[in-house]
Every structure is written in C-alpha cells, then in structure tokens.
Amino acid sequence: MDSEIADLERRMIAAAEREDFEEARLLRDRINLVRGGATPEEAARADTSGLSRQKPGAMGIGTNKAKPVVPPGWKTPSKPDPMTSGRRPKRS
Template sequence: MADILETLRIKMQAAVDVLDFEEARRCRDQINLLRGGATAEDAVQADLSGIERQQPGAMGLGTSQQRMTPPPGWKPPPKPDPMTKGRSSRGAVKPER
C-alpha cells in the first residue's frame, strides 16, 4: 500500500510540474481514497468527477457540512399571508398564547 501511495504521489508531482492539473487532481483523489480504506482497484475505478470540495476560506462551525441543493424545478412554498395570521376560518381572532 505504501508503494502505491508513493507512486501516486510521484505521478501527481510530475503532473504538476508539466501543469497537468487535472491528472494531479485525479492522483490526489485516488490517494485520499486509498488513505480512507479503499482498495487499489476501487481507487482506480472510482468516478471522481462529481466530487465537490469545500471552498478555501470557509471556516467556522458547520462548514464541513454538505450544502443541500434543491432538485431541478423545485420552488419554495408560498409564505403565509400576514393579514390572515391568527384568524380562524370563520374570521374570529384566535387568542395569542
């Protein structure tokens, strides 16, 4: 395992030297998968194109949580009408608690 990691590290550095940053990114992601417990075959076959990384500079509590993106076509529900808040269906005012 250490030999594979060292080979990938050297390959990543060689890609950076020739300014092939896409190949360097693939090597980096494979190294991270191997360090995370994946087998060498799984790391080579993994599709890493959809992985999004946290943007640099995002620090503080809760920044490591994934951002939820709504599905295509989703619209937020309409906000309630403030003129009808607290009223029953017959028009009488409900007591506030």
C-alpha cells in the first residue's frame, strides 16, 4: 500500500508543478482515503468534490471555544449581592 501512496504523491507533486491544482486536490484526497483504510480502487471511485478540509484550531484540547447563542428575548440575570450570597444564618 505504501507504493500506491508514493505513486499518488508523485503524481500529486507533478500536477502541482504543472499548476493543475484540481488534479492535485483530487490526488491529495485519494491519498487521505487510502491512508484512512480505503483500497486504492475505492479511493479512485470516491467523489470528494463536496468535502472540505478542517480549519486549523477547530478541534483539539483548548483550541475550540464555544460561542453561546442567546435566545431571543433573553436578559442577563441580576448579579447576587456579594454581602449575602453564600451565607447561612447563624444557628444558636
């Protein structure tokens, strides 16, 4: 399988040098499919035109920050009084 990947990489580099970037993209996607476990025949038949690459920092520990979506009409609750919050009345 390494020889198939090496052949695809050679063809991808040659396509990029010819500035045939569409062919280079298709070959890159086929390389990724073969590395992921697909056979070279399955990778050749796969339609990768709708796939998009993951953006850097979109996954991983500490790199993905969720953006909360506030529902319409929601208001921020009032802050608790720091002098009385968290305290219980003393028992005698």
